[in-house]
Amino acid sequence: MSITKDQIRKIEQFVESKLDSLNWQHTLQVRGLALKLAQSEKADKEIVEAAALFHDVGKYQKEKGHAERSAGLARKYLEKENYPVNFVEEVVYCVICHDYPWDNKPELVNTIEAKVLYDADLISWLSNFGIIKQILYIQEQLSVDFPKALDEIIKKIDQESRKAFTKSGKEEVQKRVREIKNFYRTVL
Ligand SMILES: [Fe+2]
Ligand SMILES: [Fe+2]
Structure with a gap:
């Protein structure tokens, strides 16, 4: 399908408001x-862009399960706006997959668009912006035991970075892992 700029703007407004x-x-x-990865991985850019915009909209609530909540909101929005059924299903699938649902089963993430969104979210988490998010997330542990908290975040970075799906995603993740570990090592 071809989404218009107005349709994208409307989705942006909806998500930003939440x-x-x-x-x-x-x-x-x-x-x-995600759009950059979609280009190199030959994924459908419209599905990827819509899915990226909706992927964390469920974070308007603090409770667990934001991926499912985001997927539900995306479905409701897209169906109400009369998007084609296939498009809705593809977008919703990407959104559900972005947080490893189904008890951590990566083999259930099957479309290239879902893989691209997953990798883009991971690269974001490993970016300088992601460092700010990581620090906010572990701020309590940092107050209790600063070196231990940093050590744990480095371990988590190693674990998570292995989960990238796509070739271009993996390359970018490896580059970011090196940089982010260097950064954390300079802190202590
Ligand atoms: Fe998320
Ligand atoms: Fe995210």
Whole structure:
């Protein structure tokens, strides 16, 4: 299908109205990264862009399960706006997959668009912007035991970075992992 600029703008307005500034900026960054990956991985850019915009919209609530919540909101929005059924299903699938649902089963992430969104979100988490998010996330542990908290975040970076799906995603992730580890090593 071909989405118009107005349709994209309307989705942007809807998502921005639901999110705080931190999550909205993250969403914009993921959209940019996902479109770049979509280009090199030959994924459908319209599905990827819509999915990237919706992927964290469920974070308007703090409770767990934001991926499913985001997918539900995306479905409701896209169906109400009369998007084609296939498009809705593809977007919703990408959004559900972006947070490894189904008990951590990566083999269930099957479309190139879902893989691209997953990798873009991961690259965002490893970016300088992501460092700010990581620090916010572990701020309590940092107050209790600063070196241990940093050590744990480096371990988590190693674990998560292995989950990239696409060739271009993996390359970018490896580059970012080196840089981010160097950064954390300079802190202590
Ligand atoms: Fe997410
Ligand atoms: Fe995200």
